[in-house]
Amino acid sequence: MLENIRIVLINTFHPGNIGAAARAMKNMGLKQLWLVNPQEFPSPEADARAAGGIDLLENAVVVNTLEEAIADCQLVLGTSARTQRSFDLPLVDARTAATQMVSEAGQGQIALVFGRETMGLHNNELQQCNLHVYIPANPEYPVLNVAQAIQLLCYELWIAAQAPVSQPAQETYPRQREMALFYEHLEKVLRLTQFIIPQHEGKVLDKLRRYFNRSRPEKTELNMLRGILASVEETVERLKSPAEQNKDKQP
Incomplete structure (x- = not known):
């Protein structure tokens, strides 16, 4: 161990x-x-x-x-x-x-x-x-x-x-690099949905990072969260007007 x-x-x-x-x-x-x-x-x-x-x-x-x-x-x-x-x-x-x-x-x-x-x-x-x-x-x-x-x-x-471990941990937790990718994805979606406004960002991301570090989602739970974020991204993109979609494609 x-x-x-x-x-x-x-x-x-x-x-x-x-x-x-x-x-x-x-x-x-x-x-x-x-x-x-x-x-x-x-x-x-x-x-x-x-x-x-x-x-x-x-x-x-x-x-x-x-x-x-x-x-x-x-x-x-x-x-x-x-x-x-x-x-x-x-x-x-x-x-x-x-x-x-x-x-x-x-x-x-x-x-x-x-x-x-x-x-x-x-x-x-x-x-x-x-x-x-x-x-x-x-x-x-x-x-x-x-x-x-x-x-x-x-x-x-x-x-x-x-000491003998009477009940070893069975949960499978994500590694820190996987959590880092999740935080990047979370920030991207929060900005996409304008939950975070650039002029008034506050400490939302710090508080969310603290929450997830404290609660420690298991791997399967993290995969579910990533799936939810991906679904939100797809929905926002689908609801965009043609003009907004063209604007996003411009370099």
């Missing part, structure tokens, strides 16, 4: 934290390390801090964006010490999150995302996640450094993986 769970670090500026992450993962049986635009990698300091986890650094996948790092994942969890944000993602503690990750890992890839050392994940990055994970700690000072947070969450994953 743990082989399908990846640790994703975003824009890490201290290479020692990358090495510490590799060591923590090695301790707890995780193998996939993904790095989004690290400021310094490879690095001798990362190698030194990795100790026995040097093989994870050698096999680390380096990408430019979070979208690339999670494209083939069916479940994405973003970590943050700040539990009060301006949008409503389901909030789970580390132990609950680990249990869910292990239960779904047999169905596909899972990503656990960590942000920058100084400011964590940006809001737009958390909006790409399905769940918001926090580590319960002293409320007067709940902030852990990123290496500590990775070690604790990897430990919870290891413990969860040792």
